Amino acid sequence: MTAFFDDSVSPKPRFPWYPLGLVVLFLFAAGLRFWGLERFNTLVFDEVYYTKFANNYLTQTAFFDGHPPLSKYIIAASIWLAEQWHLGPNIGNELAGTFRTTWSYRWSAALTGSFIPIVVAELVRQVSQNRRFALIAGSFVALDGLFLVESRYALNNVYLVIFGLLGQLGLVLAARTLAQRAQRLARSVTTPISPIGWRLRFWLWMIGSGVSFAAAASIKWNGLWFLLGAYGCLAIGWLYRLVAQRNLQAAQRLRLLRKMQTARQAEGTSTTENIPDLQLSPNFQFPNLETAPTIAKRLKFQRSLFWHLGQIHPIAVILCLGILPCLVYALIWIPHLQLNSNETFWGLQQQILSYHQNVKSGKAVHPYCSD
Structure with a gap:
C-alpha cells in the first residue's frame, strides 16, 4: 500500500499511451x-418489465414498479x-405496447x-498509481460475460x-x-497552494460522489451497498489514521533523536534547548539508530489509501454522503409521482x-427462468 497516492511512484510518460489505451x-x-444489437427482436428476461415501464412514461400511463424509477x-x-x-x-x-425498435431501448445500456x-x-x-x-483491469471487465450480456439488453444493472x-x-x-495538498506541503513546494482551488475540487468530488451513490440507489435499492461500502472504507480510514498517528509520532521522535545525536557528536553536548518538544532525563542514552526503523518506512502511512480517506472530515461525509443522497433520491421520484398523482x-x-x-420466483415472475 505504500504506492497509493504517491505521484512520484508513477511519473507521467512523455507519450500519452494511457489515454490512448x-x-x-x-x-x-x-x-x-x-x-x-438488433438481434432477438423480442423482449428478453426483465425487458418484459423495464421496456414496458419506460414506454409507459412516454405514453403517460400510470403503473406500479417494484424498483426506483431512474433506469426506466x-x-x-x-x-x-x-x-x-x-x-x-428499423x-x-x-411488445411494450407501442412499436419500438430493439435499438431504441437497448442502445443506452450498450453505451453505458x-x-x-x-x-x-x-x-x-487512482488507487494503485x-x-x-489499470488497463488490464479494464480489459477484464470489457470481456466479462455478465457485463457483456447485461449491456446488450434493456436491463438496469449496468446503470446501477x-x-x-x-x-x-x-x-x-x-x-x-x-x-496532493499534503504532498506539496511536505515537499515544501514554493508554488503557493490556493485554498480555494483544492477545497473546490474536494467538495466537487464529494458532491459528485454523493449524487452518484444516490443514482445507484435510484436504480435498485441494493445499489445502497456501494454507499455502505464507502462508509466502511471511511470507518477503516478513521481507525487506521488513529493507529498510524502513533507510528508517525515515533517517526518524528526518531527524527529529533537523529538531530540531537548529530549535534552531540559535532559539539560534544546533549542539550535540548532548541528542541522543546522532547524532554530527556540527564541519564538518557541514545538508541542504536542504525537498527531503528527508518523514517521513510515509518511515514509509509502518509501515502496509503486509508490514511487519506481518514482525513475526510465526518461533517463532509454527513453532508455529501448522508444528506445529499437522500435529497437526490427524493428528487428523482418527482416525474414518477407526477405520472402517478394518486x-x-x-x-x-x-x-x-x-x-x-x-415476491415469488420462477417462470411465473421471470419467463426466462428455468425450473
Whole structure:
C-alpha cells in the first residue's frame, strides 16, 4: 500500500499511451456491445418489465414498479432520442405496447456498459498509481460475460454498477485531493497552494460522489451497498489514521533523536534547548539508530489509501454522503409521482418494500427462468 497516492511512484510518460489505451479499450468494449444489437427482436428476461415501464412514461400511463424509477427514465429517454435521431435498423416490435425498435431501448445500456471498463480502469489507476494494471483491469471487465450480456439488453444493472463505481471514484479523487495538498506541503513546494482551488475540487468530488451513490440507489435499492461500502472504507480510514498517528509520532521522535545525536557528536553536548518538544532525563542514552526503523518506512502511512480517506472530515461525509443522497433520491421520484398523482413518496417506498417481501420466483415472475 505504500504506492497509493504517491505521484512520484508513477511519473507521467512523455507519450500519452494511457489515454490512448482508454480510447482503444472503449472502442473494443463498444464493438462487443453494439454488434448485432438488433438481434432477438423480442423482449428478453426483465425487458418484459423495464421496456414496458419506460414506454409507459412516454405514453403517460400510470403503473406500479417494484424498483426506483431512474433506469426506466434512462430507457425512455433512449427510446425518444433513437426515434428523433433515427438510430439503428428499423427492426422492432409492439411488445411494450407501442412499436419500438430493439435499438431504441437497448442502445443506452450498450453505451453505458462500454464506459464501465473505463471507469474501472481509472478507479484502479487512482488507487494503485499503475497505468498498466489499470488497463488490464479494464480489459477484464470489457470481456466479462455478465457485463457483456447485461449491456446488450434493456436491463438496469449496468446503470446501477456505473453509478456505484462513479461514486467510489469520486470519493477516491476527493481523498487524492487531500493527498496532493499534503504532498506539496511536505515537499515544501514554493508554488503557493490556493485554498480555494483544492477545497473546490474536494467538495466537487464529494458532491459528485454523493449524487452518484444516490443514482445507484435510484436504480435498485441494493445499489445502497456501494454507499455502505464507502462508509466502511471511511470507518477503516478513521481507525487506521488513529493507529498510524502513533507510528508517525515515533517517526518524528526518531527524527529529533537523529538531530540531537548529530549535534552531540559535532559539539560534544546533549542539550535540548532548541528542541522543546522532547524532554530527556540527564541519564538518557541514545538508541542504536542504525537498527531503528527508518523514517521513510515509518511515514509509509502518509501515502496509503486509508490514511487519506481518514482525513475526510465526518461533517463532509454527513453532508455529501448522508444528506445529499437522500435529497437526490427524493428528487428523482418527482416525474414518477407526477405520472402517478394518486401515490405519495412514502407510500411508494412502502409498496416497494412490501412487494419485495412477497415476491415469488420462477417462470411465473421471470419467463426466462428455468425450473
